[in-house]
Amino acid sequence: MTPDEFRRYGKQVIDWIADYQEKIESYPVLSQARPGDVLANLPAHPPEQGEGFEGVLADMDRVVMPGITHWQHPDFFAYFPSGASGPSILGDLLSAGLGVQGMLWATSPACTELETRVLDWFAELLGLPERFRSDGPGGGVIQDSASGAALAAVVAALHRADGGAAGRDGIARRHTLYVSSQTHSSLEKAARIAGIGAVNVRVVDVDPATLAMDPAHLDALLAEDAAAGALPVMVCATIGTTSTTAVDAVPAIGEVCRRHGVWLHVDAAYAGVAAVCPELRGINDGVAEYADSYVTNPHKWLLTNFDCTTMWVADREPLVGALSILPEYLRNQASASGEVIDYRDWQISLGRRFRALKLWSVIRWYGAEGLREHVRTGVRLAAGLASRIAADPAFALLEEPKLSLVCFRPRWDGLDGAEADAATLRLMERLNASGDLYLTHTKAGGRVLLRVAIGAAGTTGAHVDAAWRRIREETAALAAERT
């Protein structure tokens, strides 16, 4: 493709994306495709001759779009949002346009230094501690996902716990990792990959009312394991759990970690970005004093398209110690000088995209004010929905939302627990199949709950009103069918 052809098709692609944004509400939120539908529309073999780009764009409409679930649809309330915005798409396009691979400082100094500055900016925007800044012993890095960041944190913690022995000789004795029943599954995955083993992932009790980790039980488990000869490696506290946005007590957990000399990883994948608003920074209490590593995902609630996980460490030494290997072909003067950061040493893979461009674009386009406005809108809409649910006797609200996730269930008078749960799931399937909105479920307190996670860039009060109307209508229709 020549630059002129690129210019021509590139304009068409931008127009295609802008048209998509304009008409996104005309699509059913959840793809109506059945398994195999998309495959059936794709040729079994690749083309022998190249073809024009028009064909790709035509097939986007014909083949791809029917199989798309519209994550940017304002009626998307499932999982957690995975935001995108004009500036993040354009920033990512610039990254693709440059096509650089930023594994080393030397392979594109701007890729490294822009990332360093953007992570310092972002730490400042979130009110994170000075010790996470790049001009001290710590620093920030963009990872592909909170899961990848968790694995990086686990190997760093392992390195610190046993002085690098596990990385060098393999794991010779029992190592343990501490989570709660509400911790994201990526922590167990990280323990499996790192060789700690799922069997050594210790599940700390939670307070049944708040679903937050019980620091006293953590303390007891750590003492018990150490007495039995195990080496505790890491505790993961969560700020905003996936299921219900429970917040672990980082100050109390941090105190326990400090006493036992264990690495504290704080997973704030969804909730952490809320700290752009000073009035919400309380969620991060204890992070400044105790966290060894901290993660939040602009690619969830902060208008930045996947993938963009921001991770900070208080001390970069264990991370780099665990992950740095220097084969001859990567040796270069800049790295040898010790004056530069090579982010390949801060992550699992060698190669890395220029992801900082999209976060930089987002921060510059919206400014701190715009980012705060986006988060505040989500929080306000969630509070409004929660108050309507609380006022409706046909529904039970789990709790006042902490941020922008609302968990609730219909009461289904006359049905016992299991029947009511089945009815709630049926309700969700019907709502999602209608294409009018998309929401997902969880289980808490032994009951199936619906989750409405607000955070798409285009979601307004009118969308939340319409979703609530649809939920009530469909609940009433299902209840009427039973009688």
Ligand code: PLP
């Ligand atoms: N941690 C928490 C608390 C999450 O809610 C999620 C995803 O929802 C993750 C980790 C995993 O995020 P990622 O998809 O970036 O790996």
